[in-house]
Amino acid sequence: MTRRDKPYDIVIVGAGVVGCAVARKLSRYRVRIAVVEKEPDVSMATSCRNSGVLHSGINYEPGTNRARLSVRGNAMMDALCEELKVPIRRIGKLTIALDERDLPLLYKQREQGFENGVPGMEIMNREEMRRIQPGVSGILGLWTPTSAVISPYGLTIALAGNAYANGAEFFLSCAVESVDVRGDGAFIVSAVRHGKRETLVASALVNSAGLHADEVSRMLGVGGKEIYACRGEYFVLDKRLDGSIGTLLYPVPRPKDPGLGIHLTPTVDGNILIGPSADYISGGDREDYATTAPVMETLRREGRRLLPSLVAGDYIRNFSGNRPKTTPPEKGGNADFVIDEPLPGFIRLQGIESPGLTSAPAIAEEVRDLIGARIPLYEKENFIASRGGFTERFAELSMETKVELARADPDYGETVCRCEGVTKREVRDAIENPLGARSLKGIKYRSRAMMGRCQGGFCLPRIARMLREDYGRDIFGYMN
Numbered sequence: 001m002t003r004r005d006k007p008y009d010i011v012i013v014g015a016g017v018v019g020c021a022v023a024r025k026l027s028r029y030r031v032r033i034a035v036v037e038k039e040p041d042v043s044m045a046t047s048c049r050n051s052g053v054l055h056s057g058i059n060y061e062p063g064t065n066r067a068r069l070s071v072r073g074n075a076m077m078d079a080l081c082e083e084l085k086v087p088i089r090r091i092g093k094l095t096i097a098l099d100e101r102d103l104p105l106l107y108k109q110r111e112q113g114f115e116n117g118v119p120g121m122e123i124m125n126r127e128e129m130r131r132i133q134p135g136v137s138g139i140l141g142l143w144t145p146t147s148a149v150i151s152p153y154g155l156t157i158a159l160a161g162n163a164y165a166n167g168a169e170f171f172l173s174c175a176v177e178s179v180d181v182r183g184d185g186a187f188i189v190s191a192v193r194h195g196k197r198e199t200l201v202a203s204a205l206v207n208s209a210g211l212h213a214d215e216v217s218r219m220l221g222v223g224g225k226e227i228y229a230c231r232g233e234y235f236v237l238d239k240r241l242d243g244s245i246g247t248l249l250y251p252v253p254r255p256k257d258p259g260l261g262i263h264l265t266p267t268v269d270g271n272i273l274i275g276p277s278a279d280y281i282s283g284g285d286r287e288d289y290a291t292t293a294p295v296m297e298t299l300r301r302e303g304r305r306l307l308p309s310l311v312a313g314d315y316i317r318n319f320s321g322n323r324p325k326t327t328p329p330e331k332g333g334n335a336d337f338v339i340d341e342p343l344p345g346f347i348r349l350q351g352i353e354s355p356g357l358t359s360a361p362a363i364a365e366e367v368r369d370l371i372g373a374r375i376p377l378y379e380k381e382n383f384i385a386s387r388g389g390f391t392e393r394f395a396e397l398s399m400e401t402k403v404e405l406a407r408a409d410p411d412y413g414e415t416v417c418r419c420e421g422v423t424k425r426e427v428r429d430a431i432e433n434p435l436g437a438r439s440l441k442g443i444k445y446r447s448r449a450m451m452g453r454c455q456g457g458f459c460l461p462r463i464a465r466m467l468r469e470d471y472g473r474d475i476f477g478y479m480n
């Protein structure tokens with residue numbers, strides 16, 4: 001080891017929800033942890049590009065990692081979200097049989113749910129379904145009360161921040177390019193940050209590189225389980241429609257479908273998502289997050305069918321996210337998460353497609369157990385379980401509290417984002433994030449500025465001015 005090599009017990013590649021959940025879990029112990037992420041912030045890939053649903057576990061074949069870890073992950077979320085002050089809404093889900101042909105599939109879901117240990121399931125007839133969601137169509141439904149919604153990037157940012165507060169180091173804008181195994185079994189991780197090489201040495205290596213996990217595995221000569229990117233496109237609807245649907249409404253999934261079908265998802269922040277589609281990407285760029293005219297047209301049509309009060313002005317933006325599948329296009333469907341240790345100390349988390357968000361805390365427990373069999377894990381006495389600081393949204397506070405806060409800090413008295421009611425203080429907190437991340441998306445996800453109806457038309461120039469005048473930084477350094 002040279003003097004410039006950085007020694008760690010564990011290096012985690014990838015700061016999505018899975019890598020950050022692992023970092024947070026391991027930061028409970030007396031170990032040195034590094035998280036290496038090629039993007040300028042955490043949660044910039046699949047973990048910010050999904051439906052944000054905590055699945056109950058009815059969809060997955062009994063005995064699989066997806067079944068076991070989604071049920072366990074879902075059950076862990078209330079306590080985790082309370083500790084990390086992340087909003088979660090347990091709004092439940094109706095999986096709906098539209099006609100007689102769907103009935104065997106609906107009953108199969110219930111059977112799977114029983115075997116997987118999903119709590120509180122109920123079969124409902126049309127009247128019972130309509131008591132939960134007025135006007136819903138379909139002949140029979142399966143109600144799962146543990147289904148919930150959460151902000152996927154909110155959770156990831158909170159996990160990362162708490163791991164950081166507990167000593168995990170984050171190397172952002174730092175792409176892992178090669179990994180070698182030294183004679184004594186240590187991993188030599190070679191990465192590039194702003195044109196400079198970083199070498200990190202670790203006893204254990206966790207590969208949570210999402211869409212690129214197979215490439216990272218191949219750096220160690222571990223082949224197989226190739227990743228195929230399968231794009232899901234969405235529309236985001238205006239908050240005007242908040243409250244139009246009070247629960248998650250999904251069609252019964254058909255066996256060969258690579259996703260769960262196009263549906264409406266109310267978000268934890270009060271928007272509604274229409275989507276996602278499911279189309280394998282044919283070119284080589286797994287991070288091609290385009291949205292396409294034919295899919296947008298389908299989503300508009302489906303949106304009008306599912307929510308007849310929709311008007312053109314309700315569509316405020318679109319986006320897409322790519323599933324890291326290990327099933328090729330000609331096969332379709334879904335394969336199980338790959339969670340194994342193909343080399344001593346090398347933990348491979350590959351093909352973590354849906355329900356990876358739901359399962360993340362449970363995956364982190366498994367990784368802790370695998371690493372614990374190799375490295376002694378002693379709990380820290382001073383582990384900080386709760387996220388510190390002020391995490392509530394100013395716009396949601398009572399007038400009394402708002403006035404009190406603005407008196408104490410005038411930056412609370414200045415609105416930067418009109419649509420979402422985000423104050424200058426909240427944008428400053430996002431800019432001054434503990435990880436030192438510099439990205440507009442990071443400011444957006446941390447404060448919700450630029451996420452409203454005008455999509456930054458009003459607040460972006462103000463944020464640019466804040467960066468220039470208050471921090472001496474150029475907004476172009478934040479564009480990514």
Ligand SMILES: Cc1cc2nc3c(=O)[nH]c(=O)nc-3n(C[C@H](O)[C@H](O)[C@H](O)COP(=O)(O)OP(=O)(O)OC[C@H]3O[C@@H](n4cnc5c(N)ncnc54)[C@H](O)[C@@H]3O)c2cc1C
Pocket residue numbers: 013014015016017018019020036037038039042043044045046047048049050051052053054055174175176177208209210211212213216231232233276320321322323324352353354355356357358359
């Ligand atoms: C359309 C869609 C809808 C979904 N809906 C849901 C849902 O409702 N509920 C649910 O539970 N799950 C859902 N999922 C699945 C869920 O989003 C993923 O399982 C989860 O986000 C995966 O997290 P991750 O941390 O493994 O991957 P990512 O978030 O992709 O993180 C991997 C990170 O590794 C980094 N990286 C890659 N290569 C390198 C390298 N060489 N060096 C350094 N860093 C690297 C990437 O930049 C990235 O930040 C959905 C997925 C999609 C696409």
